[in-house]
Amino acid sequence: EQLAGTFAARLASLAGGTAWPRAAARSLAVVETDGVSVAPAPAAAQPAVDVLTDKVAVVIQDRPVVAMTAWLSDAFRAAAQAELGLQIVTPAGTTLSPAVRDSLGGWPSRWVVQDERDGYYDGLSGAVLRWQEGMFATVVAVDATPDDPRTPVAAAFKEVADTGERQLAVSFRAVHPADDRLVLGGALESVWRELTGGPPAGWGTAEPANLPWSPARLTELAFGRSPEPTWAVVVGTPERPGLATVRISRTKAGVEEDVRLAFGYGAGEEPPLDALRRTAETLATRHHLQSMLIQLRKARRDLGVPPRFEGPGVPVAFVLGAEEVRTMPGDRARHTPLSEPPVPLGPKARPALYYPLPGDPSDLAGWADFERLMRHLKGPEGAEGA
Structure with missing residues (x-):
């Protein structure tokens, strides 16, 4: 040390x-x-990969935790520019940072876990994999049919135990008017303060986050990179694990902040569900909230993503910003098929709406309510375009 x-x-x-x-x-x-300075990186430096095909770039990460380091971020960017998937191969004991997991959403990118029994499997879905046709791809079950193309799931992926740990996940989008006086990061800091009692600890453009939290510096970076988007990671403290990814984009509507945030709680800790409505109102009245989804899930307190099954989150609440409510035809936003009416937030003349949902992590029925709400809010014209 x-x-x-x-x-x-x-x-x-x-x-x-x-x-x-x-x-x-x-x-x-x-x-x-x-007279001594740090040597700059080569101008033409490119991230190295272990295997390169016409479909994917494969990198092998033999480490306990795979984080979104500057090198791995460059590898994701280079693969995307070359229209390739990125496949990360790790030993069985490795965990991913949530930032890396969220970047692996597009096929054929995936997390490939080496396994003694099944060879390889997808660390996020459990599907057994084989190297075929220039990439790791799923194996079709022996008894699969064209109508039921099942994929075998690795035994290791199914070896789970309920530890009582949970995560509170908050995702939201705020759209700010483009203004020279705009300071970004305020919405995220407000959520952090409401749910933890203090601001974030640090931030950076890669993991580990190496800068003390500063909305002013985040704003300076984003404005300097505009019109290109800016991606950043924001972290909490060991006492209350928290991690957020922020994507800032310049669009016709203004300056958009897309935030995905999670806090971890141990078996004896209660997530601050009673603070959610107040948090949503703060975003709706002060930070140009467009929409917000809050979920509760059974997952690790330290936020690490293991190569094991973790149940999906269940929706606790959905929030629609005041401008979206105003532009929705008639009373569609206020009168929904849900059993519980929405709660208005902010000024009566121009409220945002908070839609409470069941939020029981052991019952996935809440997603059915959420889907009914989304279909209703989109209306017939939204359903036709879906």
Whole structure:
């Protein structure tokens, strides 16, 4: 630990920067060095891959946790630009950062887990995989039919136990008018304060997040990169694990912030469900909220993604921003097929609407209510275009 602290302080001194957390850089013997600077990365540096085909780039990550490092972020970007999938191969004991999991949504990108019994399987779905036709792809079950093309699930993926740990997941979109005085990150900080009692601890454009939380610096970075989008990760503290990914985009509507946030809770800890309505009202009245979905799920407190089955989250509430409510025809937003009416948030003349949902992580029926609500809000014209 002392050696790492010395290294961090030395690097900060040479680069003319700071270390975070500051306590990590307590130097044993750091001196100023004149005329020395950190060597820049090669201008044409490209992320290396272990296997490259005409369909995917494959990287092997033999480490306990695969995080969205600057290198892996570059690999995702390079694969996307080349119209390739990215497949990450790991040992069985590895976990993913939520930021990496969320980046693996598009086929044929996937997390490939090595397994003694089944060879390889998808760490997010459990599907048994084989290397075929230039990529890891699912294996079709022996008894599969064209009408039922089942895929065998790895035995290791199904070995789960309920630990009582849970995660509260919040995803929302805010659309701000483009303005030179706009400061980004305020909506996320408001959610963090309402649900944890304090602001985020740090942020960065890669993991591990290496900067103390600063909406001003996040705004400066996003404006400097505009019109290109900006992606950032925001983290909490060990006392209340939290991780958010933020995507900032310049669109015709203004400046959009798409946020995916999760907090972890142990078996003896209660998620602050009583603060959700207040949190939603803060976003709706102060931060140009467009929409928000809140879920509760059985998953690890430390937010790590294991190569095991974790049940899907269940919806606790959905929120529709004031502008979306205003533009919806008639009273469609206020009169829904749900048993419980929506709760108005903010000014009576121009409210946002909070739709409570069951939110029981052991009962997936809440998704049926959510789907009925979405079909109703979209209306006949939305259903035809779906």
